[in-house]
Amino acid sequence: MADQCQRAHAQTYRERLSPGFSTWLIALGSGVACFFVAAPISIPAGYVVGVAAALIVGVVLFATSPIIEVTEDVLRVGRAQIERKYLGHAEAFRGEEARVAAGPALDGRAFMCFRGWIQPKFRVQITDPADPTPYWIASSRHPERVAAILNTEQDAAPASRHLGE
CATH class of the missing domain: 2.30.29 (PH-domain like)
Structure with missing residues (x-):
């Protein structure tokens, strides 16, 4: 029975519609833009905010990609x-x-x-x-x-x- 259930749910094809290269550039660009917003306060804060923004946008783009x-x-x-x-x-x-x-x-x-x-x-x-x-x-x-x-x-x-x- 377990073998039959496992076979019934066997995966034949799987594809994640993850973003292409140009879309990842948008994530990078958002990080750069956030760096410039935070840099007048502090350069280290600009780096932290920029990297965090790029990572957040990247994770959201990947996580919301349909399968x-x-x-x-x-x-x-x-x-x-x-x-x-x-x-x-x-x-x-x-x-x-x-x-x-x-x-x-x-x-x-x-x-x-x-x-x-x-x-x-x-x-x-x-x-x-x-x-x-x-x-x-x-x-x-x-x-x-x-x-x-x-x-x-x-x-x-x-x-x-x-x-x-």
Whole structure:
């Protein structure tokens, strides 16, 4: 039983949408700005305040970065999750296709998790008739991998899922 529970929650894919290099420069810049605010009082205080501000901004940026996780049973994007049995076809987008999918072609009812520093996106259809959300769309550095995992396991999983029910 424990083996079955452990297998059911086995992680297939995990990605943290952590900030890119340019966003970390913003954390550094906030530290420099705080240094200049505190430096007229005292140079050592300026260093302390500047380093503390940069660290705080960096920790907040990292801690609030959503995680995409695909397990055998669940897709999690940030704090939202959905059972895999309610997922349809998944697609990956890069470049202009990603911009269009997240812009002009976007359905306002969709669940969205975008990060400005990650251009590529993946989209997965929702098949639950009780859910008004047509699809989930999210930023990902590896959207093709996410889509392939969701599509491959979606095709193979239904037969094994219903054996225990």
